[in-house]
Amino acid sequence: MPSATSTTPPPPEFRVLIVGGSYGGLCAALTLLDLSRGQVARFNFTENPQPPSRKIPIQITVVDERDGFYHLIGSPKALACDKFASKTWTRFDDIPALQTPSVRFVQGSVNSVDCQSKVAQILDTNTKETRKEKYDFLIASSGLRRVFPTVPQSLRRDEFLEEAKSHMDEIRKAQDGVAIIGGGAVGVEMAAELRILHPDQKITLIHSRDRLLSAEPLPVEFQDRVVSVIREAGVKLILGQRVVGTTTIETEGGRRIWHLTLADGRSIYAGHVMNAVSKSIPTSSYLPKEVLNEEGYVNIRPSTQFLEDIPNAEHHFAIGDIASWAGIKRCGGAMHMAYYAANNAHQLMLSADKPEFIALERSPPVIGLALGKNAVSYTPDQGTRDGEELHESLFGKDMGYSICWNYMKMSEPCEA
Numbered sequence: 267m268p269s270a271t272s273t274t275p276p277p278p279e280f281r282v283l284i285v286g287g288s289y290g291g292l293c294a295a296l297t298l299l300d301l302s303r304g305q306v307a308r309f310n311f312t313e314n315p316q317p318p319s320r321k322i323p324i325q326i327t328v329v330d331e332r333d334g335f336y337h338l339i340g341s342p343k344a345l346a347c348d349k350f351a352s353k354t355w356t357r358f359d360d361i362p363a364l365q366t367p368s369v370r371f372v373q374g375s376v377n378s379v380d381c382q383s384k385v386a387q388i389l390d391t392n393t394k395e396t397r398k399e400k401y402d403f404l405i406a407s408s409g410l411r412r413v414f415p416t417v418p419q420s421l422r423r424d425e426f427l428e429e430a431k432s433h434m435d436e437i438r439k440a441q442d443g444v445a446i447i448g449g450g451a452v453g454v455e456m457a458a459e460l461r462i463l464h465p466d467q468k469i470t471l472i473h474s475r476d477r478l479l480s481a482e483p484l485p486v487e488f489q490d491r492v493v494s495v496i497r498e499a500g501v502k503l504i505l506g507q508r509v510v511g512t513t514t515i516e517t518e519g520g521r522r523i524w525h526l527t528l529a530d531g532r533s534i535y536a537g538h539v540m541n542a543v544s545k546s547i548p549t550s551s552y553l554p555k556e557v558l559n560e561e562g563y564v565n566i567r568p569s570t571q572f573l574e575d576i577p578n579a580e581h582h583f584a585i586g587d588i589a590s591w592a593g594i595k596r597c598g599g600a601m602h603m604a605y606y607a608a609n610n611a612h613q614l615m616l617s618a619d620k621p622e623f624i625a626l627e628r629s630p631p632v633i634g635l636a637l638g639k640n641a642v643s644y645t646p647d648q649g650t651r652d653g654e655e656l657h658e659s660l661f662g663k664d665m666g667y668s669i670c671w672n673y674m675k676m677s678e679p680c681e682a
């Protein structure tokens with residue numbers, strides 16, 4: 267017989283490991299925090315949402331190679347303007363909404379994951395040691411591996427500010443103009459942004475195909491509109507030409523000039539060259555091969571869980587850019603999937619037998635480009651649109667930084 271003073275043991279604490287603390291990873295952490303505290307999730311916009319029936323003890327570990335949240339969308343401006351750069355990177359310790367003992371940040375790299383034993387190996391940046399982390403649920407949100415100057419390569423805020431400043435200085439000093447190679451989403455945004463930030467610089471954008479954004483599943487009308495907006499912004503556009511040679515020349519005054527040779531034999535000279543061509547690849551090398559498709563993206567179900575044939579698949583989720591899911595990779599998509607993954611993991615915590623999952627729907631291609639003061643967008647419903655008002659509604663005054671930050675409610679302190 268239990269004595270009168272005996273108490274029931276506390277419910278088990280669920281350990282959630284989140285790989286990558288960007289749009290997807292942080293939205294998942296915030297959703298789980300809300301739900302575990304018996305509150306409606308901040309990203310639940312359904313009519314008359316009901317809070318969970320009870321609170322659940324939870325311990326979230328977010329591992330990221332960076333020491334903070336970096337607003338990736340702002341990169342075309344941040345890497346050309348040190349003042350803006352300072353706004354776009356917030357150390358995890360400085361995000362009020364995530365300051366709670368229920369969330370722990372580890373700066374490091376997840377090297378491997380064993381789905382069977384539910385153990386991850388983490389190389390900790392500070393201790394330089396690899397350690398094992400046991401988890402109950404894993405959310406993979408580590409995105410794509412991107413090169414400079416698409417994204418900064420620094421992993422600490424202070425180093426990033428230096429990196430942005432030195433890049434900005436190079437652009438400013440480039441007396442013979444700046445050439446950007448690659449007219450995908452990143453290249454066109456860079457070109458337009460540089461025209462605004464450095465209006466005296468000659469900016470040339472070179473793309474190998476006849477149409478900009480040729481790799482995306484977008485209508486020709488959208489691609490053509492981007493061409494007009496880019497030209498109106500004062501960018502010199504060269505289409506249908508591959509860069510076949512790059513050499514540097516030292517002038518008598520000690521200045522370095524880039525000499526680019528195009529496929530038709532033309533020569534282009536520039537004081538600074540930015541390569542926006544490289545294909546970004548998924549960061550999924552830490553996951554077992556069986557969970558990936560041939561390109562390295564994680565195969566998921568509409569619940570965002572790994573496919574059924576993986577051991578403990580129900581406890582493993584993938585969201586954002588790393589997940590194989592229809593549509594153009596976008597930060598809004600990463601946030602949306604994060605809410606689904608966290609909600610579904612929470613359902614399993616509440617009731618492993620009768621979870622009520624929410625399921626992603628196929629997303630059509632949708633895109634919004636910040637092109638200096640202008641923006642161009644495409645959605646299947648509204649077609650192609652552009653204009654300064656559109657820019658204001660999609661990106662505000664800071665390349666979408668405040669829109670994302672406020673959507674995540676990152677300034678609101680976490681209540682106990």
Ligand SMILES: Cc1cc2nc3c(=O)[nH]c(=O)nc-3n(C[C@H](O)[C@H](O)[C@H](O)COP(=O)(O)OP(=O)(O)OC[C@H]3O[C@@H](n4cnc5c(N)ncnc54)[C@H](O)[C@@H]3O)c2cc1C
Pocket residue numbers: 285286287288289290291329330331332338339340341342374375376377407408409410412416417452549552585586587588595596597598599600634635636
């Ligand atoms: C220049 C540029 C402009 C863009 N503009 C827009 C836009 O205007 N609108 C829009 O919707 N989308 C835009 N995008 C796309 C958008 O940024 C991505 O879709 C979004 O960042 C995906 O978020 P995520 O959380 O999945 O991954 P990411 O934002 O890529 O974050 C992944 C995180 O995981 C970390 N990480 C990686 N590997 C590991 C590991 N092994 N261990 C631990 N941590 C790891 C990284 O450090 C990073 O913090 C843009 C992208 C770029 C590059």
